Every structure is written in C-alpha cells, then in structure tokens.
Amino acid sequence: MNAPISLLKMRFLTGLQYRAAAAAGMLTQLFFGLIIIMVYVAFYRYNGEAQPMMLKEVVAYVWLQQMFYALIVLWQFDGELFELITGGHIAYELCRPWRLYPIWYAKLLAARLASASLRCAPVALVVFILPEPYRMPPPSPAALLLFVLALVSGLLLVTAISMLVYISVFWTMSPVGSVLLVAVSGEFFAGMIVPVPLMPGWMQQVVHLLPFRWTVDFPFRVYTGHIGAQEAIVGIGTQWVWLAALAAAGQWLMGRALKRAVVQGG
Amino acid sequence: MRLYFRYMSILFKSQMQYRTSFWLLCAGQFFVPFTVFAGIYFLFERFGRLPGWTFHEAALCFGVIHMAFSMAECFARGFDMFSRLIVRGDFDRLLVRPRGTVVQVLGSSIEFTRFGRMLQCAVVLGIAVSGLSVQWTPAKVITLILMIAGGVIVFCGIYILGASFCFWTVQGLEVMNILTNGGREMAQYPLDIYAKWVTRFFTFVIPFGAVSYLPLLYILDRTDGPDLLYMAMPLASLLFLAPCLVAWRVGVRHYRSTGS
Numbered sequence: 001m002n003a004p005i006s007l008l009k010m011r012f013l014t015g016l017q018y019r020a021a022a023a024a025g026m027l028t029q030l031f032f033g034l035i036i037i038m039v040y041v042a043f044y045r046y047n048g049e050a051q052p053m054m055l056k057e058v059v060a061y062v063w064l065q066q067m068f069y070a071l072i073v074l075w076q077f078d079g080e081l082f083e084l085i086t087g088g089h090i091a092y093e094l095c096r097p098w099r100l101y102p103i104w105y106a107k108l109l110a111a112r113l114a115s116a117s118l119r120c121a122p123v124a125l126v127v128f129i130l131p132e133p134y135r136m137p138p139p140s141p142a143a144l145l146l147f148v149l150a151l152v153s154g155l156l157l158v159t160a161i162s163m164l165v166y167i168s169v170f171w172t173m174s175p176v177g178s179v180l181l182v183a184v185s186g187e188f189f190a191g192m193i194v195p196v197p198l199m200p201g202w203m204q205q206v207v208h209l210l211p212f213r214w215t216v217d218f219p220f221r222v223y224t225g226h227i228g229a230q231e232a233i234v235g236i237g238t239q240w241v242w243l244a245a246l247a248a249a250g251q252w253l254m255g256r257a258l259k260r261a262v263v264q265g266g
Numbered sequence: 267m268r269l270y271f272r273y274m275s276i277l278f279k280s281q282m283q284y285r286t287s288f289w290l291l292c293a294g295q296f297f298v299p300f301t302v303f304a305g306i307y308f309l310f311e312r313f314g315r316l317p318g319w320t321f322h323e324a325a326l327c328f329g330v331i332h333m334a335f336s337m338a339e340c341f342a343r344g345f346d347m348f349s350r351l352i353v354r355g356d357f358d359r360l361l362v363r364p365r366g367t368v369v370q371v372l373g374s375s376i377e378f379t380r381f382g383r384m385l386q387c388a389v390v391l392g393i394a395v396s397g398l399s400v401q402w403t404p405a406k407v408i409t410l411i412l413m414i415a416g417g418v419i420v421f422c423g424i425y426i427l428g429a430s431f432c433f434w435t436v437q438g439l440e441v442m443n444i445l446t447n448g449g450r451e452m453a454q455y456p457l458d459i460y461a462k463w464v465t466r467f468f469t470f471v472i473p474f475g476a477v478s479y480l481p482l483l484y485i486l487d488r489t490d491g492p493d494l495l496y497m498a499m500p501l502a503s504l505l506f507l508a509p510c511l512v513a514w515r516v517g518v519r520h521y522r523s524t525g526s
Contacts, residue, residue, distance in 0.1 A: 024440035031444045035452045035464070042459035043313045051312065180294030184301055193305035198312050 003098050011110030025070075025115075026122050033066040033127070037134055052197040056137050057224040061195050063127045063136045064220045068151065070115035072158050072215050074186040081107070085169045094258065101251050104166065108159050143225050146232045150219035153239040158215040160246040161186065167250060170257035191217035197226070211242045269365060273373030281378050292382035299332050299386050302454075319456050322397035323486060327478055328454045329391035330410070334417025334477070335450045336387060340380035342422045344371040346446075348429035358523050367518055368511070371429070400485060409481050409497045416477035416500025417453075421446065423503070423510040424472070430510070433517035445472060453478050476502035 037059055044055045053061075081104060084090050093100060127136040139147060165182050187193065190212035196204060207213050218235050221227045227235065281288055306328060310321040339346065348371060351357045360370045400406070428442035449472060457465050457479040469475030476499045483489050484496035 024443075027441060028443050028448065031448050032451065035448065035460070038460045038464065039455055042316050042455075043309055046315060046317050047313045180291070181297065184294065184297045188301040188304070193301055194308050199308050200311055203308065 003103065005106070007103060008106045008110040008113075011107055012114045014114070026119050029066040029069060029119065029123055030126060033062055033123075034134060036062050041133055053195060053226060055133065057221070057226050058195060058198075059133065059135075060137050060224045061220045063123075064223060065192065065216070067120045067123045067127070068116055070119060071112050071151070071155055072190075072219075073192065074158060074162060074183050074190065074212075074215075081166055082169055085166070100258065101163070101247075101254050105159060105163060105247075108162060109155070112155065112159065137224070139223050140225060142229055143223060146229060146236070147219055147223040149236055150222045150232060150239065153236055153243065154215040154219045157211065157239055157243045157246070160243055160250060161211065161215070163250045164246065164253070167253050167257055170254075186212050189213060190215050191220075195221075197221075211246065214239045214242055270369055270373055274376060277373075277376045278378055288379060291379040295336075295379055295382035296386045299336075299383060299390075303328060303386075303390055306454075316456070316459055318458070322394050323482075324455060325390055325394035326398065326485070327456050327482055329387050329394050330413045330482075331417055331450055331453045331474075331478055333384060333387035333391065334414050335421055335446075336380045336383035337414070337418045338421030338425065340377050340384070341418075342372065342425045343377045344374040345422070345425035345429040347375055349432045352432050355523055357521065361518075361521075368426075368514065398486075400487070405493075405497065406485050409485055409500075412497070412500040413477050413481050416503035417474075419503035419507050420473060420477055421449075423507040424449070426507075426510045426514050430513040430517040433521050449474055456482065473502045473506050476500060 040055065040058050040062070044051070044058075084093060124136075127134075128138070129135070165179055189207050189210050191207070196207055196213055196217040199207065207217075214235070218227065218239070222232045222235070303325075306324065307321070310316075310324070315321070316324060351360075351371070351374065360367055360374075363370065395402075424442065424445045428446075431442075449468065452460065452464065452468060453474040457468065457475045465475065469479075480496055480499040484493055489496050
C-alpha cells in the first residue's frame with residue numbers, strides 16, 4: 001500500500017512548483033468572488049428577506065467556493081492520464097506491479113491537494129478582513145469540525161466521480177466530448193453556479209438524486225450552519241455510501257475496460 | 267483581408283477532418299454558457315428582478331456579451347494561444363514572411379467549435395428580444411449590431427495585449443484571465459449593479475460599459491441626453507484597441523527568439 005502514498009507525495013511536490021501560477025490564480029479567484037458577491041448583493045437588495053438562504057450564508061458559500069475551487073471542481077482533469085489511454089502508454093502502466101485504480105486515484109487526489117493548498121490559505125487571509133458585506137463570516141467550532149469532515153469526504157467523492165470519467169475514455173477514446181458534458185452538467189448539479197437552496201423546487205429534486213451536490217453544496221452549507229449538526233452527521237454518512245458505491249463501480253468498470261483494452265499506437 | 271479568408275478556409279477544412287470530435291465539441295460548447303444562463307434564470311425566478319432590471323433586459327446584456335466573447339474566442343484564438351508560438355520559436359517564421367504579423371497570428375488558429383457557443387448566444391438573444399416590449403427601429407438594430415461588434419473588438423484588444431506581454435514573459439499570463447473571463451462574467455449583468463470602482467474601471471479603462479451598458483440604455487429608451495451619443499458608444503472600443511496594437515508593435519520590435 002506504500003506505492004500510492006509515495007506517488008501522492010511526489011505529485012504533491014510537483015504541483016507546488018507552480019507558485020507564480022498559484023499567485024495569479026489567487027488574484028483571479030478574489031476578483032471572481034467579489035464580482036459574484038456583488039451580483040448577489042444586488043439581487044438580495046430587492047427581495048432578500050423571503051429567501052431560504054441569508055446573504056451572509058451566500059457570501060460564505062461564494063468564498064468557500066473560490067478558496068477550495070481546485071479541490072472540489074469537477075473540471076480539473078489531468079491531460080497526462082488521457083494521453084496514457086489514447087496514446088497507448090497504458091501498456092507500460094499495466095506492466096507495473098500494482099493495481100491501477102488506487103494509483104490513479106492517488107495521483108488525482110494529490111494534484112487537487114497541491115493546487116488547492118497553495119491557493120486556499122492566502123485567499124482565506126484576505127477574505128476574513130474584507131469590509132462588509134464582502135467579509136467572510138467565521139464559523140462556530142462545531143460547524144468548522146463538521147465542515148472539515150464533510151469537505152474531505154466531498155474531495156474523496158469528487159475524485160471517485162472523476163475516475164469514472166477517465167474510465168469512460170477507454171470506451172470513447174476521445175476525451176473532449178464526454179469530459180465537457182460531464183463537467184458542465186456536474187458543476188451545475190453540484191451547486192457551483194447557483195447554490196442549491198436558491199434553485200427552484202423541481203430542480204432541487206433532481207439535484208438530490210445525484211451525487212454531485214455532496215461535493216460542493218453540502219460541505220459549504222455545513223460551514224455556515226445552514227445545515228445543522230445532526231443533519232450534517234447523517235449527510236457525511238450518505239457521502240460515504242456514495243463514495244463506496246462509486247469507487248466500487250469504478251473498480252469494476254476499470255477491470256472490464258482493461259480486459260478488453262486495445263493498446264493504441266504502434 | 268484575402269489572406270485571412272484563405273487561412274480561415276484552410277483551418278476550417280483541417281478541423282473538419284475530425285468530424286465527430288468537431289460536432290461533439292460544438293455540442294459541449296453549446297452547453298457551457300447554457301448552464302450559466304440557466305443559473306441566471308433561476309435567480310430571476312427566485313428574486314423576481316434585479317434592482318432596475320427585468321429578466322429579459324438582463325438576458326439581452328448577457329446575450330450581447332457572450333456573443334461577443336465567443337466570436338472573439340473563435341477568431342482571435344491565435345492571440346489567445348500566442349505564448350505557444352513564442353515558446354516553440356515559431357514566431358520567427360512569421361517574421362520572415364512579407365506580410366503583417368497581426369494577420370498572420372490571427373490566421374494561426376481559429377476555433378470553429380465556438381460556433382456551438384454562438385448558437386446558444388443567438389438563442390438567448392432571441393429570447394431576450396421576443397420578451398422585451400421595445401419598438402425595434404432600424405437605429406436600434408444597428409446599435410445592437412454595433413454593441414456585439416464593439417464587444418468583439420474589446421475582447422480582441424485584451425487578447426492582443428495579453429499576447430504582447432508574452433514578448434517579455436514568454437509564458438502566458440494567467441492574470442489576463444481576470445480581464446477576459448472575469449470581464450465576461452462581470453459584463454453579463456448590467457454594469458450599474460456593481461460597486462463604483464468596478465463600474466469605473468470597466469468603463470473608462472476597459473470599455474465594457476461602453477459596449478454593453480450605455481447603448482443598452484438607448485435600446486431600452488432610458489437615455490437622458492442625445493441618443494446619437496449612446497448609439498455611438500460602442501465605437502469607444504476602437505479607442506481601446508489602438509493602444510493594444512501599439513503595445514503589440516513595441517513587443518514585436520522587442521522580440522528575441524527563444525528557438526535554437
């Protein structure tokens with residue numbers, strides 16, 4: 001079980017090399033956060049009281065989204081793995097004495113952790129001292145603890161989902177189409193574009209049937225206390241059920257894919 | 267200009283070689299702004315309206331900006347991807363040819379898959395226009411077209427500016443994303459809902475306000491002052507393009523090859 005862990009460490013260190021990119025990303029994230037909050041402030045000015053989420057909760061939601069963007073966004077895909085599949089280098093990968101699923105899983109996890117750890121802390125420092133109404137509200141200690149748990153589970157879950165996308169490339173052989181569709185719809189269902197409680201009722205029902213909301217919407221609302229402690233504990237359990245199901249499905253599909261894998265290229 | 271069309275037809279033919287992939291990407295591109303637009307629709311459904319703006323008015327703003335963005339992304343892709351030319355040293359090849367650098371870089375890459383995105387924007391514009399109770403005079407139609415054209419020019423200007431920086435930095439600058447993607451995200455809503463500093467920056471420094479917000483007031487009959495001034499506002503985008511082109515020329519003169 002050592003191989004995945006050392007790979008995780010290696011990947012993490014590679015990711016840390018791109019410091020300038022991280023600084024630029026941080027500025028971009030602050031700007032985007034400010035713009036999105038201004039839009040919500042304008043919406044809430046007109047009809048703010050009757051909403052299922054308070055403006056403060058939305059502000060926290062937006063900042064968390066920007067801070068942990070690299071951690072939970074489905075859109076982050078590793079071109080290298082796609083090339084392995086479509087370019088035929090998968091053959092080397094298969095020669096190595098380990099099981100593919102945990103290795104790839106560890107790689108993806110590490111890439112996410114590395115880019116998020118660089119961006120999260122500096123953004124966090126800034127958003128807690130911004131003037132109202134942009135300032136990030138601090139959480140209660142209990143909510144913070146539950147949030148960390150929910151965020152970690154969400155991270156594991158989103159990585160499992162992205163594994164399924166990679167595995168699908170064994171069949172489609174062309175990453176762009178399937179990736180774009182899954183990423184765009186997944187992002188929407190996760191609550192990246194509009195927080196789930198602000199969606200209309202029928203849309204919320206659809207969202208609750210899918211795993212995506214457990215990766216973004218759920219942890220962020222645990223942070224603000226919009227989801228209470230009791231509900232949060234149940235929710236974390238649900239996250240793990242999804243995680244187990246998706247990881248099992250991924251392992252099984254990957255096994256099938258590898259059995260009939262055609263090595264591309266000469 | 268003839269040269270540019272030649273580039274265009276060659277690139278189109280080469281992209282059509284992978285037909286399935288092309289259509290899939292087009293379809294995917296169709297959905298990218300679609301979810302954003304759905305988000306805006308849901309927000310309007312929940313909150314009723316923005317202060318001073320109805321859903322269809324905001325949709326018009328959204329349609330214009332996204333249309334301009336996808337057209338700029340399609341045709342000015344060469345400048346967007348310019349750092350690649352520099353890193354590989356391919357820019358040298360362009361310099362020895364007896365044609366202008368701007369045309370050649372423009373022709374180096376065109377993303378036809380963005381047509382999917384344009385189609386989606388056309389749908390949004392259709393929804394907006396059919397939902398507005400505006401008397402469409404020829405002058406207003408011209409203003410609408412000017413707005414889109416002006417928007418394309420502003421985005422192209424930003425791409426050219428970003429590409430010019432590559433002469434010094436070699437690598438592309440991620441900060442330029444604030445101006446392109448960030449500018450798009452911001453200008454998809456009417457500008458007056460933002461804080462003053464944002465509005466000012468994006469009107470006087472980068473004239474998004476001049477191509478979307480001000481002429482929009484004219485189309486919606488909310489102007490106070492001479493209409494012609496509001497109509498002609500999108501032309502301010504040319505004022506923005508000029509310094510970008512100057513930066514480009516300075517950059518080209520400064521250029522040192524990275525190739526071996």
